[in-house]
Amino acid sequence: MSVLYRLAGQLISDLVDRNYFYLFDLEAFKTAKALNMAIPGGPKFEPLYRDMYDEDEDWNEFNDINKIIIRNQVRTEYRIAFPYLYNSRPRSVYAAKYHAPHCCYVKQDDPDLPPYVYDAVINPLPMQKADEGDDDKILDDAEDENEG
Structure with a gap:
């Protein structure tokens, strides 16, 4: 089973971060x-509700507030992410999660590596080993400062 999973690794998506698919679920x-x-870059749908009663809307061209105050258009992403805030008649909408917990998973390329390794992608600072004599040098420097 592990061999089959390893061979199918080219077909399986590497993306496990749920934040990557925000507004594409x-x-x-x-x-x-x-x-x-x-959604920009996403599919287009036929309307679920066809508004047959235009007189039920809160405003129309006659009493439009945009004629008095000049403001920017609300982005489509905001209208879909926060439907109860930016839409006048939200019906059959889902309140989406704002974000998922941050994921730092990095897929191992080499199957022979142990499960826990030092990965340079996550830790960009080089790993250094300390010499045994470094502690003595630090103590000697501190004693010299105290004497002077």
Whole structure:
């Protein structure tokens, strides 16, 4: 079984960080469909709800606040990530998680390595060994400062 898993390693995704797939999961796609929006770089859907009653909206062209105050458009990502905050009629939407815990997993390339190794990708500082005589030098320097 381990040989089969190792051979299928080229087909299995290396990405285990759930933050990488933020707004590209099933809940975000369902929310985008319910709000009749398209995630940039993502799929486009047919509208889930066709608004037949336009007079039920809170504002229209006549009493639009954007004619009085000039403001920037709210990004589509914000509307999908926070549907109850940035949309006037959110129906059948999912409140997505803001983020998942940080993942520092690095896949091992060599199967012969032990499970716990010093990886230079995570620890960019070089590992150094201390000499046995370094402690004596530090103590001698401290004694010289005290005498002077």
